[in-house]
Amino acid sequence: MIDISDSIGxxxxxxxxxxxxxxxEHDYEPWEKRVHALRELLATKNLLRVDELRRSVESLxxxxxxxxxxxxxxxxxxxxxxxxxxxxxDEELGRRIAEVxxxxx
Amino acid sequence: MIESIESSPGSxxxxxxxxxxxxxxxxxxxxxxxxxxxVEVRKAYPIGHCRTPAYFRGAKGIVERHCGAFANPEELxxxxxxxxxxxxxxxxxxxxxxxxxxxxxxxxxIDVEVFEHWLVAAPEQLGDEATDNLEVER
Numbered sequence: 001m002i003d004i005s006d007s008i009g010x011x012x013x014x015x016x017x018x019x020x021x022x023x024x025e026h027d028y029e030p031w032e033k034r035v036h037a038l039r040e041l042l043a044t045k046n047l048l049r050v051d052e053l054r055r056s057v058e059s060l061x062x063x064x065x066x067x068x069x070x071x072x073x074x075x076x077x078x079x080x081x082x083x084x085x086x087x088x089x090d091e092e093l094g095r096r097i098a099e100v101x102x103x104x105x
Numbered sequence: 106m107i108e109s110i111e112s113s114p115g116s117x118x119x120x121x122x123x124x125x126x127x128x129x130x131x132x133x134x135x136x137x138x139x140x141x142x143x144v145e146v147r148k149a150y151p152i153g154h155c156r157t158p159a160y161f162r163g164a165k166g167i168v169e170r171h172c173g174a175f176a177n178p179e180e181l182x183x184x185x186x187x188x189x190x191x192x193x194x195x196x197x198x199x200x201x202x203x204x205x206x207x208x209x210x211x212x213x214x215i216d217v218e219v220f221e222h223w224l225v226a227a228p229e230q231l232g233d234e235a236t237d238n239l240e241v242e243r
Binding site: 007008012014015049051052054055058084085 | 150151152153154158159160161178181182183184187203204
C-alpha cells in the first residue's frame with residue numbers, strides 16, 4: 001500500500017537525524033569541475049533547467065542517492081534529462097561510455 | 106525580452122515585490138495573501154518535484170512577505186513553462202511548533218519560502234499560540 005512516506009523523497013533531509021559529516025573545505029576534482037561546467041553550458045543552450053536536474057536527481061532512489069557523490073548524482077541526473085529530451089539517445093550514451101571505458105581498461 | 110512595463114493585474118498601487126517583476130508573463134491573479142496573514146501549509150505529498158520541505162507541511166505561520174511571482178518549479182522540472190507565474194511568500198513559523206524535541210526559546214522562528222498553491226488561509230483563533238506572537242511588518 002502506498003503511504004505518505006513514499007512521497008517524501010530521500011533528498012528531503014530537513015529535520016531528519018543525520019550522521020555527522022565532514023565540514024572541512026576541499027578542492028574539487030577536475031572531473032567535477034567539468035561536470036559543473038557542462039551543466040552551465042547546457043543551461044545556456046536551454047537544454048537543461050535547474051529544476052529538471054533537481055527532479056532527476058531526486059528520483060534516483062535511496063540506494064543511489066546515498067551512495068553517489070554530489071557530482072556523480074549530477075551526471076546521472078543530467079544524462080537522464082538529456083535522454084528524456086532527445087538530445088542524446090540511450091544507445092549513443094551507452095556506446096560512448098563503452099568507447100571511453102575501452103580506452104582506460 | 107521585456108516588451109512592456111505593466112503592473113500586476115488587480116494591484117492596489119502598493120509597492121510590493123510583484124510590481125518589480127517586469128515581464129509579459131504576469132501572474133494570472135493578484136496575490137492571495139498579505140503580510141501578517143495567518144496561513145497553514147497544506148499537508149500534501151504529491152508525486153514529482155516540489156520545493157516545499159516535508160518538515161514544513163502542515164506548519165502554521167504567518168506571511169512575512171510576498172517574494173514575487175515565479176514560474177512554477179514543479180512544472181519546470183518536467184520541461185514545461187511553469188507559466189503563468191505563481192506567487193511566492195516567505196512564511197514564518199515557530200520552531201517549537203515544528204520540532205517535537207525543540208529545546209530553544211519559544212520565540213525562535215524559521216522563515217520558509219512557499220508557493221501560493223501550498224498555502225491556505227488559517228482562520229483567526231483566540232489562543233492560537235502558533236501564530237499569536239509572531240511579528241512581521243505589515
